[in-house]
Amino acid sequence: DADVTQTPRNRITKTGKRIMLECSQTKGHDRMYWYRQDPGLGLRLIYYSFDVKDINKGEISDGYSVSRQAQAKFSLSLESAIPNQTALYFCATSDHQGASYNEQFFGPGTRLTVL
Amino acid sequence: AQSVSQHNHHVILSEAASLELGCNYSYGGTVNLFWYVQYPGQHLQLLLKYFSGDPLVKGIKGFEAEFIKSKFSFNLRKPSVQWSDTAEYFCAVKSNNAGNMLTFGGGTRLMVKP
Numbered sequence: 001d002a003d004v005t006q007t008p009r010n011r012i013t014k015t016g017k018r019i020m021l022e023c024s025q026t027k028g029h030d031r032m033y034w035y036r037q038d039p040g041l042g043l044r045l046i047y048y049s050f051d052v053k054d055i056n057k058g059e060i061s062d063g064y065s066v067s068r069q070a071q072a073k074f075s076l077s078l079e080s081a082i083p084n085q086t087a088l089y090f091c092a093t094s095d096h097q098g099a100s101y102n103e104q105f106f107g108p109g110t111r112l113t114v115l
Numbered sequence: 116a117q118s119v120s121q122h123n124h125h126v127i128l129s130e131a132a133s134l135e136l137g138c139n140y141s142y143g144g145t146v147n148l149f150w151y152v153q154y155p156g157q158h159l160q161l162l163l164k165y166f167s168g169d170p171l172v173k174g175i176k177g178f179e180a181e182f183i184k185s186k187f188s189f190n191l192r193k194p195s196v197q198w199s200d201t202a203e204y205f206c207a208v209k210s211n212n213a214g215n216m217l218t219f220g221g222g223t224r225l226m227v228k229p
Contacts (some may be wrong), residue, residue, distance in 0.1 A: 004158075035219075040124060042205055042219035043159075058216070090158065103149075104217060106159040 003027045004107035006091050012113045019078040021110050023091030030096060032074040033104065034058075034066060037088040046089075049074055050096070081114040088112075117142050119208050121220035128196055129228050136191040136223050138180075138206030148189040149207040149217070150180055159205065165189065176200070198229045 004025045013019050023032065030051050035043040035058075045058030047066040055066060063085060065077045078085055088111050092104040122137045140146065150162040163174025170182040180191045189206060206220040 033217075040221050042119075042121075042221045043207075044219070045216060048216070092159075103161055103164060106151075108158045 004091060004093055004105055006089075006107040006110050008110060009108065010111045012115065013081055014115050015080075015082055017081050017114075019081050019112065021076045021089055021091075021112070023074045023076070023107055025072050025091075025093045025105075025107075027093055027095075027105060028071075029093040029105070030071060031094045032068065033092040033094070034064075034074065034076045035090045035092065036060070036085075037090060037109075043090060046076065078112075078114075081112075083114045086112060086114045117210065117218065119206055119218050119220040121204075121206055121223050123223045124221065125224050125226075127226045127228065130198055131195050132227075134191070134193040134196045134200070134225070136204055136206075136225070138189045138191065138220055140187050140189070140206075140208045140210075140218075142187075142208055142210035144210050147209040148180070148182055149209070150174065150178070150189075150191050151205045151207060151219075152202045153205065153222075154202045162191070162204070196225075196227050198227050201225060201227045 007022045033048045034046040037043050044060050046064050049055050049068045067075050088109050090109050091107040094104045119140045148165040151159040152162045153159050163172050165172045165182045173179045178193050182189050203222050203224045205222045207217050209217050
């Protein structure tokens with residue numbers, strides 16, 4: 001679904017490096033989310049934002065930070081990457097009203113490998 | 116702790132077999148329930164959702180799910196699977212007792228043999 005895009009799609013980095021993953025959406029949604037997916041654990045919420053001035057920690061926020069630069073952009077940063085942050089990262093969006101209320105729409109994912 | 120459990124981690128079926136994937140949750144209060152599918156190399160897509168009303172929900176591609184409140188379950192079913200149903204399936208729950216955030220199960224990887 002091109003409405004939610006993520007860059008880069010794949011990234012290999014080394015321990016200790018700073019990494020930023022970017023998410024953009026054209027759906028006009030006010031809510032955005034970052035998840036990581038690990039085998040057998042499903043998706044776990046890292047951070048979420050209900051609007052530009054609202055940032056909240058999710059289940060596993062340690063080691064991550066986020067920035068909501070605009071309604072359409074939500075970036076995830078790893079200040080000092082470590083190997084156990086190797087995972088598939090998904091951005092998602094949702095609206096707070098209307099027909100799509102409560103449904104989240106996902107980006108294509110970023111596969112991050114930390115060596 | 117509040118959680119979502121998918122008991123089958125890997126399922127292998129032949130084409131035309133019937134499918135049932137289990138999902139149980141431990142939330143109290145009002146819940147919204149979802150099944151998402153992730154085809155190989157693709158992002159998650161919504162299969163179906165339950166908010167209220169008829170507990171038997173029909174989704175895309177012939178899938179359905181039944182909400183059984185007394186069992187805290189929302190099992191996914193399809194009478195006859197196809198090779199193209201090979202994917203990973205995720206159950207997710209949103210509860211007003213959990214800050215209205217979406218919590219995912221661990222996923223079930225389905226392989227359909229042609």
